[in-house]
Amino acid sequence: MARPAKSNRPAKRRNDAGTLRRPDRPARAEAEAAVRTLLRWAGDDPDREGLLGTPERVVRAFEEWYAGYDEDPREYLKRTFEEVAGYDEIVLLRDVRFVSHCEHHMAPIIGRVHIAYLPRHRVVGISKLVRLVDAYAKRLQVQEKLTAEIASCLDTVLKPHGVAVVVEGAHECMTTRGVRRSDVTMVTSRMLGVFRTQPQTRAEFLAAIDLGSAARAGKNGA
Numbered sequence: 001m002a003r004p005a006k007s008n009r010p011a012k013r014r015n016d017a018g019t020l021r022r023p024d025r026p027a028r029a030e031a032e033a034a035v036r037t038l039l040r041w042a043g044d045d046p047d048r049e050g051l052l053g054t055p056e057r058v059v060r061a062f063e064e065w066y067a068g069y070d071e072d073p074r075e076y077l078k079r080t081f082e083e084v085a086g087y088d089e090i091v092l093l094r095d096v097r098f099v100s101h102c103e104h105h106m107a108p109i110i111g112r113v114h115i116a117y118l119p120r121h122r123v124v125g126i127s128k129l130v131r132l133v134d135a136y137a138k139r140l141q142v143q144e145k146l147t148a149e150i151a152s153c154l155d156t157v158l159k160p161h162g163v164a165v166v167v168e169g170a171h172e173c174m175t176t177r178g179v180r181r182s183d184v185t186m187v188t189s190r191m192l193g194v195f196r197t198q199p200q201t202r203a204e205f206l207a208a209i210d211l212g213s214a215a216r217a218g219k220n221g222a
């Protein structure tokens with residue numbers, strides 16, 4: 001996950017709000033001018049009628065696709081429900097849809113996340129888990145990092161007995177260009193705590209999400 005930083009800035013420095021938004025964000029007009037440049041680079045004329053509003057629309061779309069830079073995912077988990085009333089079984093959320101963008105091409109990654117944890121004292125509302133996925137997905141990502149970040153955030157904030165996260169993603173940089181394989185889905189997983197150390201708990205999770213390929217991925221625990 002940690003790769004050598006090209007500058008001496010730590011890769012994940014957080015600002016005062018606990019988000020990743022960088023303070024030197026350019027002005028909106030600068031972003032729109034950059035889109036005009038890309039339109040010209042593609043071969044078109046940004047001044048023709050059909051494209052006049054495009055830079056503005058693209059920048060607005062960016063605000064949605066990359067909204068995760070303004071969010072601190074840990075905050076979503078802090079309002080937890082302490083009362084588990086002796087509940088000591090797996091909590092599982094299946095098929096959380098997400099849209100992210102790969103950091104290599106800025107092309108969409110579209111897929112589903114399956115999340116499980118074995119609570120120790122605290123459980124968290126379903127909508128919070130969905131927001132957690134969104135906050136990480138709405139950033140430039142690699143799927144392995146997205147998977148690890150979701151698992152690690154749950155593990156750090158909830159401190160459960162274990163966390164399991166499986167992500168299935170179709171990468172449009174692969175399906176629409178390059179090798180153009182439309183049928184390829186990438187599966188990544190992260191198993192922590194009892195999901196890593198107890199094969200039976202892991203098997204229970206993998207059976208519940210009904211994903212044959214995840215069973216193989218899970219054995220690596222990575």
Ligand SMILES: [Zn+2]
Nearest residue numbers: 102104105173
């Ligand atoms: Zn890519």
